[in-house]
Amino acid sequence: xxxxxxxxxxxxxxxxxxxxxxxxxxxxxxxxxxxxxxxxxxxxxxxxxxxxxxxxxxxxxxxxxxxxxxxxxxxxxxxxxxxxxxxxxxxxxxxxxxxxxxxxxxxxxxxx
Amino acid sequence: xxxxxxxxxxxxxxxxxxxxxxxxxxxxxxxxxxxxxxxxxxxxxxxxxxxxxxxxxxxxxxxxxxxxxxxxxxxxxxxxxxxxxxxxxxxxxxxxxxxxxxxxxxxxxxxxxxxxxxxxxxxxxxxxxxxxxxxxxxxxxxxxxxxxxxxxxxxxxxxxxxxxxxxxxxxxxxxxxxxxxxxxxxxxxxxxxxxxxxxxxxxxxxxxxxxxxxxxxxxxxxxxxxxxxxxxxxxxxxxxxxxxxxxxxxxxxxxxxxxxxxxxxxxxxxxxxxxxxxxxxxxxxxxxxxxxxxxxxxxxxxxxxxxxxxxxxxxxxxxxxxxxxx
Numbered sequence: 001x002x003x004x005x006x007x008x009x010x011x012x013x014x015x016x017x018x019x020x021x022x023x024x025x026x027x028x029x030x031x032x033x034x035x036x037x038x039x040x041x042x043x044x045x046x047x048x049x050x051x052x053x054x055x056x057x058x059x060x061x062x063x064x065x066x067x068x069x070x071x072x073x074x075x076x077x078x079x080x081x082x083x084x085x086x087x088x089x090x091x092x093x094x095x096x097x098x099x100x101x102x103x104x105x106x107x108x109x110x111x112x
Numbered sequence: 113x114x115x116x117x118x119x120x121x122x123x124x125x126x127x128x129x130x131x132x133x134x135x136x137x138x139x140x141x142x143x144x145x146x147x148x149x150x151x152x153x154x155x156x157x158x159x160x161x162x163x164x165x166x167x168x169x170x171x172x173x174x175x176x177x178x179x180x181x182x183x184x185x186x187x188x189x190x191x192x193x194x195x196x197x198x199x200x201x202x203x204x205x206x207x208x209x210x211x212x213x214x215x216x217x218x219x220x221x222x223x224x225x226x227x228x229x230x231x232x233x234x235x236x237x238x239x240x241x242x243x244x245x246x247x248x249x250x251x252x253x254x255x256x257x258x259x260x261x262x263x264x265x266x267x268x269x270x271x272x273x274x275x276x277x278x279x280x281x282x283x284x285x286x287x288x289x290x291x292x293x294x295x296x297x298x299x300x301x302x303x304x305x306x307x308x309x310x311x312x313x314x315x316x317x318x319x320x321x322x323x324x325x326x327x328x329x330x331x332x333x334x335x336x337x338x339x340x341x342x343x344x345x346x347x348x349x350x351x352x353x354x355x356x357x358x359x360x361x362x363x364x365x366x367x368x369x370x371x372x373x374x375x376x377x378x379x380x381x382x383x384x385x386x387x388x389x390x391x392x393x394x395x396x397x398x399x400x401x402x403x404x405x406x407x408x409x410x411x412x413x414x415x416x417x418x419x420x421x422x423x424x425x426x427x428x429x430x431x432x433x434x435x436x437x438x
Contacts, residue, residue, distance in 0.1 A: 093308040
């Protein structure tokens with residue numbers, strides 16, 4: 001059941017990118033890029049995948065500028081202000097107080 | 113201090129749009145405000161000297177958000193059960209009414225603020241789905257003998273018009289987690305997104321959504337006018353703001369029964385089912401502190417919405433306010 005939901009989530013991202021007609025789910029999974037690869041890697045864990053179509057509407061609450069999704073640290077990064085918003089359980093946390101300041105050279109320090 | 117300046121200046125700017133001359137003091141305030149608003153965005157220390165209500169208590173503004181967070185963190189797991197128990201299932205009717213008044217069309221983009229466990233968003237997606245099915249049936253019926261024009265149209269239309277999407281935004285992670293679990297167990301995830309965000313500072317760009325709803329959430333917001341401003345910002349022109357909230361019961365008899373039920377029964381039910389008397393005490397007190405229908409309508413109009421009207425449900429226990437961004 002869980003796999004069904006996730007595979008549907010993935011088809012939604014794929015579909016929104018490719019505007020492909022309704023086809024069998026399995027065939028679409030393989031040629032898709034980025035997010036699907038991480039999904040198949042972590043199939044063992046119960047880690048839900050962040051929905052990249054959210055990036056269309058999501059902006060930094062402070063500067064209202066678009067964000068970059070960083071797949072390794074699983075965060076949304078605002079380059080200008082140098083802050084990163086964490087994503088927990090596939091849900092991005094856009095509260096400014098909970099964002100992490102990205103220090104260039106020194107160790108990272110949380111803002112709170 | 114700076115927060116009130118911001119309010120004043122916003123009003124002043126709006127008045128200036130209506131061709132009323134600003135005094136020199138107003139102009140000075142605006143330049144001050146640019147500095148102040150930047151400070152306000154990053155730090156909210158200025159608000160510490162201001163106080164607001166938390167139920168019948170008076171607390172500093174910074175406190176309120178934290179305490180509200182704790183209330184909902186505690187009740188998150190039992191939230192839906194408690195809703196059914198407290199309102200005797202009537203809350204479902206209120207939410208269904210919201211959807212009927214909203215009457216969303218396929219392709220609509222919804223932002224459900226303080227959406228928590230996702231009740232409104234689920235109903236929205238169901239409604240859209242049934243609308244789409246109805247449309248398909250209508251098309252199927254009428255295309256029994258398609259004209260040459262219909263046939264050529266079917267070849268040329270895009271694959272699908274914009275898919276409707278519901279974004280659930282809540283300041284409380286726990287509530288969203290419960291909502292997401294519900295969605296996963298119902299198998300509803302297409303077109304549904306979850307975001308942790310502050311209603312006073314939404315992480316969305318301008319002119320994004322067709323409909324903004326906030327159901328039983330706005331009385332928990334510390335600065336309601338800021339939340340209304342943000343609502344205006346993220347709505348597309350022509351977009352609709354809809355707010356369900358507990359309000360004032362005008363009928364005196366009903367009011368006495370409602371008060372007795374609220375203060376005697378609800379915290380008890382809260383203690384029995386959720387093991388939390390205080391949270392539900394807060395709930396009923398916060399309802400009393402919230403402005404009544406007309407006052408709230410005035411606040412919505414002040415924020416810049418047009419054609420603001422409200423519908424009283426269940427004799428005024430709940431009011432559905434609606435306004436448009438034009």
